Amino acid sequence: MAKIDMPNGDDANISGDDVLVVRELAAVERKWGDVETSSRSIIFTKSGAIYPILEVPQILKKLDGVKFAELTAPNEMPLQVNVEAVTDRDDASRALDDPRTRSVLRFGAGRKAATVRVRETKEQLEEIWNALGLPLDPLA
Structure with a gap:
């Protein structure tokens, strides 16, 4: 605590x-x-x-x-994301998301799971996860 x-x-x-x-x-x-x-x-x-x-x-x-990675919000604001808490990654929705959004990270399962939208692509996130020694499963 x-x-x-x-x-x-x-x-x-x-x-x-x-x-x-x-x-x-x-x-x-x-x-x-x-x-x-x-x-x-x-x-x-x-x-x-x-x-x-x-x-x-x-x-x-x-x-x-806590393992944090500095990622970037669509509006360019720096975000410190607890990468060990990320459970899934989706592509941005062209219909719903800011055009600068490249990935939607999920923290949990289901429609009500918390999410954060970031500018990093799947490939960039994989590099970050690799550098931190984390499994790539949530990004698949």
């Missing part, structure tokens, strides 16, 4: 196994109405999202045992 610092002096204890994606908040996400939030990042977990006051490098340091 990692203790993650939250706004207002609170903290959240999260297991690295529950983390799917970590990224910085976009400027537009840091402001809710007229109020600027102290949150600097977002952690997508199996059960939802949390908004810590920590920057992404600080979070990654606290989640030291």
